[in-house]
Structure formats: structure tokens, C-alpha cells
Amino acid sequence: MVPGISPQVYGLADFQRISAQVHAQAGIVLSDKKRMLVYSRLAPLLRRTNSQSFGEFLDQVEHDPALATRMIEALTTNHTYFNRESHHYDHFAHTLRPELLHRLNQSEPVRIWSAGCSSGEEIWTLMMVLLGPSQQEGKRIARQDIVALASDLASHAVNAGMAATYEAAALEAVPEALRKAWTTTEGGKVTIGPEPRSLVRFRQLNLLGPWPIKGAFDVIFCRNVMIYFDTPTKEKLVWRFAEQLRPGGYLYIGHSERVSGQAEELLELVGPTVYRRRA
Template identity: 50%
Template sequence: MTAARAHVGEFALSDADFATIARMTHAHSGIMLTDGKRQMVYSRLAKQVRRRGMTGFGPYVELLRNDADARREAIFALTTNHTRFFREDHHFKHFSKVVRPGLVEQAERGGRVRLWSSASSSGEEPYSLAMTLLGEDQAAGARLAQRDVAILATDLAPHVLATATAGRYPAEMAKDVPDRFRRAWTRAERDEMVIAPEARRIVSYRQLNLLEPWPIRRPFDAIFCRNVMIYFDEPTKERLLARFAELLAPGSYLYIGHSERVIGPAVPLFEPVGQTIYRRVA
């Protein structure tokens, strides 16, 4: 492949410019961009090139080298945010059957319950978790929401966090929510499905880069990190899993994506207890 083979659509994206974008993206987000992602990179970043009135990727890449805000904007644009409510629903079934009863009892005794959706995207995962935790009994769930119960939801991209915070989704997305939870924790409003205040109240959204230091000290009862590590290289995955282990007390749970697995130094710290479900051991 030569630099001359750079023209895709209206702009030129050379091998050198693509390689620079890939290096920057990996350095700042951990995301690996292989040559197979070239068309995706082009389609997402061409919008930025066009918006800035530039003639091609050459000047744009030079801007990325020198402008941290433009670089962050590019990485946000390259972040994949495909998700839906109750995606990989076996995780929520396990949480409901195995984890939830103990957490409800813990909260009713005045204890602290903390869950983390570490790549929350536009909110479908943390709200699915919130509905599962609150349960199908609306009155009991509303009482539980008044306890010391909280779900931290973080993501790299601020634009998806804005959608999540609003808690409003196209009405057709309601088909992915089980009837018992849809009746208790959502309402239909014109052409939208709106998340109930009780479910929204227990979820806090924050922007966070998983590669950077985390302003988190106290442990979680469960961490969800699903379909994120597939974009990372092996050393990044190993470091991330070890950091998750530090924030999970023995008996707590880690849920990861369907094509992911625990690797590296974290392996002896977890025991598999279900399909891509791991329990933290002593």
C-alpha cells in the first residue's frame, strides 16, 4: 500500500496520516485502529475535516498534533457507541437472581450499594441495571431508591453522556425492555420512552477515560465493562482488569462482553461463574 493510495471520497487520507491518527487514538484512549478500520476512520473524521473547511487530512492531522481539544474531539468521533437496553440479557438475569437479593438486604440494613457501568455510552446499560436493581414492584423499588444506592456510569465521550443524562429515547427502543420493567420504570411520551425519576435518580453520569487515573477509592459490588476491551491491545486489557480487581471486594462481580475474557495478572483474582461473568475471590 502506498501513500498515493490515499484517496477515499472527497479527501485524501494517506497511509502516514492514517498511522498518525491510529497512534494518537491508541495513546489517548487505548483503542486499536487496524487498517481494516480505515474506512470507518475516514467516514467519521471527514465530517470534522469538512466542518473546519480544510482541504484534506494532511492539514487536519497537523491540527491534531498541536490542538488537544481537536484531538479529543476526533477521539470522541471515533468511539463506537453501539448498544441497546438489556443487551446480553443473561448478565441482567444473573444479576437479578444471584446478586440483587443480597444487595437489597444490604441496603435495607442501612448499608451502601455501589455499581459501576464503566462504558455506559448513551445510558442503555446503566438504566437496564437500575431497573433490574429496583425490581418490578414499583413501590418497593421506589423505597429502595431512597436508600444508599448508587450506580456510577462513565464514558469517554461527552456527547453520549448528554443523551444518557436526559433519559429520553426513541419509542421503538422500548421493545428491548422487558414488560415488567417497562411498566414500572418508563413512561411513553409522544414518540419517546422516558426513564422514570426513581431510576434516573440512582444513576450518576461522569466523563472518564479508562486509561487515565480514576477518582474512585471505595469498592463496588459489581462492575460492568462490556464490549470495550475488544478495542484494546493485550497489555491495556491486562492493566484494566487488574485495576477493576482492586475495586471489587471478594464476592463482588465483574461482567464483561461476550467475546472478552479475563487475562493477565487478574486471572487468579477471579473465578468464572457464568457466561462472561466473574466473581472476585480473596
């Protein structure tokens, strides 16, 4: 029980109303098994908004988009780590990186998107792999036309990614040569260096809403985000990703996720949960 907000004021109708709002706004499906988890996550927010009941709180949410976003943030799990699902970074390093460097050498732009970036571990791993273990070569690469977008629904996750500072133990999974080239360590904390940071733009973004994005991407990472969505939401989102990729561009998704629906017309499987947009 959360002090100050009794579970007795939280009924099935409240949970169903929360579930409907969360699904409408963020595509997240809350099963009945999540009912008490929802209570424990939202009760502190109720206290901060001086709501006396979940019904009163939800009335506020319906008329306050900022509060609705805070509710979604309280219910989302931002769990990730460096070099997660390392086979994706291996594929990126050996298959895609040479293609991207060739494009850069031809004075063509490179655009990367970490969609659902959480606290930044994914995009920073990706940037270190892109720049490679040589500082000299990596600094040359970083001066070229590369822009990486890192977006997440939760503002606290975006802020953590922008801060780019982590416990030293968190980076142990990153190859040592990359850590040495692109991070600094002080007092048990590791900070991502200026070259990777110069390439990344962090933005708060709801994947189910409008995308204020111009141009196509060479690669999109959206991993372990769609596990919270129902099938129609997944299929619509993947179709939008496919349309946002340039021909020959790559989409990386989580190990338990699959492409289905209309997007299968555009995407072909080329590796474990790695898809390539058909030319």
C-alpha cells in the same frame, strides 16, 4: 468520498499517525481495514476545524486535548440496546440483587459502575432490574444509599444517557413489568422515571486515564468495550477493575471478551462472562 476533503490528501502516513494517537489516548487498535472508515469519520471534523489536510489537522490534535477527544469520539461506535446480553441481567437479578438488598438493609452502601455506558441503555436496564417490578418496593430501595456511575469517553453518548429518553420500540426487550413501573410513554417516546434517574451519575471518562473514584464497587459492567483494545491494554484495564471491586464484587464483560493476565489472581469465573472477586 466526503465532499470537501479529497482522499488524495489522506495517505498511509496520515492513517498510521492517527492510529498511533488513538491507541495512545484510548487504547483502540485500528487495523489497516479501517483506513477508509477513519477517513469518512474524520473528514467532516477536518472541515469544521478549517484544516486543509490530515497532516494539518493532526498537528492541531497534538496541541489541543479537547480536539483530540473530539477525534476519538468521531471514531468510536456507540452501539448498544436495552437488555443486551440478557443472561447478565438474569444473573444480576437472581444472584447479586438479593446480596445488594441485604447490604442496603444493613445500612451498607451499594456502588455500581457502567464503564463504557454509551447512550445509557445498559445502566437504565440495570437500575430497573435493581428496583424490581414493584413500585412500592422499588421506591423504598431508591431511598437507600445507592450510587451508580455511568461513564463513557464520548460526550454525546453521556448526554444521550442523561437525557434518558428513547424511541418506544427500543424498550420492547425490557420486561413489561419493569417498563410499567419505571418509565413513562408520550408521543412514541419513552422516558426513564425519576427513581432510577436519582441513582445514576453520568460522567465523561477515559478508562485509560486517571479514575477520580473513591471507594470500591459492588458491581462493574464493562461490556463490548475491550474488543477494540490489544491484549496488554485489556489486561491492564481488567486488573484495574479487579482492584476497584470490593471482595465478593462482580465484573460483567462482553460475550467475546475474557479475563487474562494478572487479574486472574483476583477474579474467578462464576457464569458466562461473569467474574467474582475472590474474598
